[in-house]
Amino acid sequence: MSRGLMSYRKSVSEDRKKSKHVMKLFRNERER
Structure with a gap:
């Protein structure tokens, strides 16, 4: 169980x- 939690995190x-x-x-594209 703890291993699954670790991989999830x-x-x-x-x-x-x-x-x-x-x-x-995305921000860079908009500011351009």
């Missing part, structure tokens, strides 16, 4: 990084 943090990156790109 890892995937969530990865998604957060990706979404942050995407938001940054």
